[in-house]
Amino acid sequence: MSMVAGRNFTFAEVEVRVSIVFGVWIMSVRLANIVKDFPGGRALNDVSVAFELNEVHGLIGENGAGKSTLVNVLGGSLAPSHGEIYINEIAVKLTTPRLALQHGIAHVSQEGSLVPQLTGAQNILLGAEPRSLGCVLRSRELMDQAVSLLHRWFPDVSISLGRPVSELDVADQKIIEIVRALRGDTRILILDEPTAALQSREKSQLWEIIQSLPEKGVGVVLISHFLSEIRQLSDRITVLRDGEHVQTLEAVNATETDMVDLMLRRSGGQKEIGKKTSQPIGETQVLEVRNWKAGRVDVPEFSLKAGEIVGLIGLTGAGHFGFARSLYSREGFLSGSIRICEKKVRGTIRDIQRSGVAFVPDHRMENALMGDSSVAENLSLVHSDFCSSRGILSLAAEKSEVARVVDLLNIKLSSPNQLVRELSGGNKQKVSLGKWLFGAAGRYQVMIFIEPTEGVDIGAKQEIYRQIRALAEQGVGILIASSDLLEIETVTQRVVPFVHGRPGKSIMANEFSEARFIDALTGEAA
Amino acid sequence: MSVKEQKMETSQSKNSIFNMEWVQKYSTFIVLIIMFVGFAISIDRFSTVFNLMNILQQISILTIVGCGLTFGFAAKEIDLSVGYTVGLAGILVPMLLVNGFDLWFALGVGMSAGLLVGVTNGLLVTKIGIPSLIATLAMGSVLLGVNFLLTGGRAIYGGLPDSYLFLGQGRLFGIPVLAFFMLAAVLLAWFVMERTVFGRYIYAVGGNQKAAELSGVRIVFYRTAALAIVALFAAAAGALLAARLGSGQPNVGDRYLLDGLATVFIGMTMFRPGTATILGTCCGALVIGVLDNGLNLIGMDSYVQNIIKGIVILVAVAIVSRTTRLKLL
Incomplete structure (x- = not known):
């Protein structure tokens, strides 16, 4: 006591x-x-x-x-x-x-909390090491205690506890974390x-461990x-x-x-979010992707027509975001070819952008916006050449174009000099989109959106949807990767479901239903 | 994500002590005025034309270094080798002159050496990925060694042409020539930062590197350029410093590291709090100049002056850190 x-x-x-x-x-x-x-x-x-x-x-x-x-x-x-x-x-x-x-109550977080240089035994007893005189470590006893802890909980598991955990495989590291979490009266x-982070063959051992815990109280x-x-x-x-x-x-x-x-x-209440327009789709292929491999994504073939709005859906980790992102940023790119308006493009983000691809990413504060800069500076970032000649800015030209975009997207702000971080989520997202509309008339054939209305209120959502449709009417091919199925159902004309990094069969607008999407996401599509 | 948001929450509540916006924006002005008036009342010699011109001359070189550093800070890169770059140019130029080379040639070599140092710093940071704090710290040590090797630890003097000395010591219309150089440097730097695409992109790279990259900004180029400009301004300052002193000395540049950083930090407390601006840096240089001059006239021990300057920097950085997350590593 x-x-x-x-x-x-x-x-x-x-x-x-x-x-x-x-x-x-x-x-x-x-x-x-x-x-x-x-x-x-x-x-x-x-x-x-x-x-x-x-x-x-x-x-x-x-x-x-x-x-x-x-x-x-x-x-x-x-x-x-x-x-x-x-x-x-x-x-x-x-x-x-x-x-x-x-x-x-013990918590083993996703990222891992082991000290890589220390041994398994040292990690298991981190902060509770056996000592003499309150400060001298008793290494042998530490090892014995750690081994007996591991054995008490998981007698079938053998891990070499004397080696630094950085040398162990990921599954063993996870087990060490679990043993440490079980050290007290957990x-x-x-x-x-x-x-x-585990390969499938490593999972089975961990699964047995997890299932054995309730029997042990x-x-x-x-x-x-x-x-x-x-x-x-x-x-x-x-x-x-x-x-x-x-x-x-x-x-x-x-x-x-x-x-x-x-x-x-979703609950039925918010269904009425804008209405669908069935607009004609052009014949030109604005985006053609072949044999695209990036990270775990593997897309043999994908194409987008002018004026078409295509949705990419999937469960977390299915690769729909990764695919959309890799087309622009080349994140995790391994192999594959991409053609914009029948012209082959290769190389850097700049090359992709110059050939007519715009990208409105998710996590806007990290990927799209400069929070400590003004709305005007954020809006004019991509096309600063529009309001400058020979590298020298024309503040008047910038001001009027900023005013046009602010008006077009109905961005609510106190002045164009207001800092972006002070805006609401919806207005931030509008700035993130507005960057690609500032001085951009006719520049883009393809726009890629990831979670276009993440953390955005209903009013701003509708305005963003209206803008996306307007762009499609101008002949821009639009790709939206989203986890919001209602959004996909409302805005897109064709949906490509992703399962385990691969695209499934396209679902056309006349077949749209939540049940249909959900079947496709689990790979149980008929 | 959720933990990050909670951190935001706590940092917001922390800011409440300093949340009066005008205090943030104008406190440095107020301090400058109080300091100026205080010195003017307590020291007879302070507010004479002669002494004011003296202050102008004293802050000119510092302001030029500060303007360069502002480019670095705008791109969120720091240059700790800046003092030794001042020293390097301040040795190379008189050395060439003493050996009979043409003034323009000597100045050209001095500036080129600065550019070389800056580009090297930039490539170490962007291509190899060493944080600028570390890369430039090491570069500083390299330059310190080079400076002493070049001079053998001795000052270079005698036989410097009058045209060169005029740059550092002469007066035009009663105003020190150095002040005209300062004015030119400030105007140029201000124009580039505030009125060109180049300046916007420097700020963009510092504001959010990821966003800048995804917007098609060539971040490697602009980060490198920012560090190159720091060193270029430092080299110009070094050439002028040697002209003012009438000799090239291996260790006179050292103080421009700390003083230069101080001008930028003080400047970051005003105008756009948390952001380095050219005008802010100019005010920062004025604070340092008035402080140095006043304390000298009082007859304050130079060691005590160091202590006071250190405290001034800490206060400025404390104010800046309250408003934004100062991130340089």
């Missing part, structure tokens, strides 16, 4: 502690009505979930659904704005990861994408974007969408189609 000495605990904390110390294991952990607000918006809205100690509890949802925020709240990394965490039906405040750990283990909260993995490993699955708890279902009854359906289906 020496743990209690030297600190004042609330009655509830003492009670939880006592129950742990006397071997009365905590029986339940429950999140109740959790709300988490960030400056950019609400990440979690009234989420209630109970985690049991005898289960693997899968947590799924698209990017931005709130999975990571939820486990960060549970793991003590983030304080909820509202709501309570109950352990054995006693409300507790988990304000730091350390406090959560003392309550038996009852709930949060695993965030534990298999993301440790409940697992598992985040993964591999739906088959979630279905195989979990006992129950909780689905989050846009920060809300959609449903918790029994894994035995769940099919992957059900899961995707729950992850993606």
Whole structure:
């Protein structure tokens, strides 16, 4: 009971502690009505979930659904704005990861938290090394303790704990992280994408480990974007969408189609978002891609006609974003050819851009905007030659063109000199698009959008959609990679679903339906 | 993403102490005026025409170095070799002159040497990927060695042509010739930074390198160019410094590193807080010049002056760091 000495605990904390110390294991952990607000918006809205100690509890949802925020709240990394965490039906405040750990909740994050130079044993006992006289490390005992920990939890696993972890393979590193997380009185283990970096053959061992934990009295909260993995490993699955708890279902009854359906289906209320125009599509091929390999993306053939709006969809990691991005930025490019208006293009971003491709990326503050510069400076960045001659700027010409773009896109600002970081999400996105319209009349044959309305309010969404359609009417071929299926359904005329880095059969506008998309995303298309 | 957003949240609340915008923008002006008035009242000799011209002469070279550094800071690159580049040009030019070379040739060689140093710095940073802080620190050590090797540790003097000395010591219409050089450098730098595409792209590379690259800006070229310009301005300053001193000395450039950085940091507190601007740098040079001159006239120990200057820099950087994330490595 020496743990209690030297600190004042609330009655509830003492009670939880006592129950742990006397071997009365905590029986339940429950999140109740959790709300988490960030400056950019609400990440979690009234989420209630109970985690049991005898289960693997899968947590799924698209990017931005709130999975990571939820486990960060549970793991003590983030304080909820509202709501309570109950352990054995006693409300507790988990304000730091350390406090959560003392309550038996450990978090193994996605990125990995090992010190690469240290050995496996040193990593397992990091911060709890056996010492003499309070400072001298007892190396042999450290090794013995680490080995016995590993054996106690996973008798079938053999890892050489004496080597620096940087020399071990990724799967073994993950196991070492898990053993470290289990070092104390851990009852709930949060695993965030534990298999993301693993080859398929390495996964099976980790899967066995994960499944063995509930028998040993440790409940697992598992985040993964591999739906088959979630279905195989979990006992129950909780689905989050846009920060809300959609449903918790029994894994035995769940099919992957059900899961995707729950992850993606929007509430009917916001359906009426602009209307579709069926405009004629030109005959010219503005973009032709052959044998394109970049990262895990493998696209044998892809083409886009003038005035056509094509959507790319896929689950997280399916390669639809990677494909769209690599066409412009060459990120991860391995091989393949690209033709713009029947002319072959090769080389740098500048060459691609000069030949008529515009790119409006996702994560606008990182990829598109200079937050500490003015709206005018951001808008004129790409086509500064429009308002300059021989490299010398004409501020008057810049001002009038900025005014035109601001007016065209209806960007709300106090003055063109306002800093971009002070704008709202929707207006920032309009600036990110506006860069490619400033002095750009007739320059582009292809525009690539990634998540064109990420974090954008409904009003601005409609204006952006209207602009995209207007561009298509001018004969620009448009490629939109988006995780918003409603957006895809509203704006595009043809959809290419991506599964495991490969494009599936195109879905034409007359076949559009959520069910059709969802089938295609799971690769179960008819 | 969520953790980053939370960091934003905390940094915003931290800013509340300094959130009065005008304080950010004009505090440096106010400090400058208070300092000026204070010295004018307490020291008789301070506000004489002679002394004001003296201040002008003293800050000219510093301002030129500062204008160069502003290009580097605008592109988020720092140059720690700048003082030794001043020294290098300040040795090469008198050395060539003493050996009978033509003035224009000597100045040309001095500037070329600066350009070479700057381009090398730039390529180390952009092509090899060494952070500019480290690359230029090492380059500084190299140049320090070169400077002492060239001179053997001794000053170069005697036989310098009058036309050269006039650049550093002469007066036109009662105004130091150096001040005209300063004016020319400031106007040129201001024009390039504020009125050309080149300047916009320098700022763009510093503002968001990824966004600039995806917008088709040749980031390697502009980052290299920024560091080349720093060294070019430093070399010009070095040539003028040797003319002012009437001799080439291996270690006179050293103080322009710290003073030069100080002018830029002080300048970053005003106009567009957090951004290096030419006008801001000019004000920064004025602060340093008035401070140095006033403290000298009072008869303040030069070691104490160092302490005061260090504190001034810290205060300026503290103000800048409050408003933006200062990131140079």
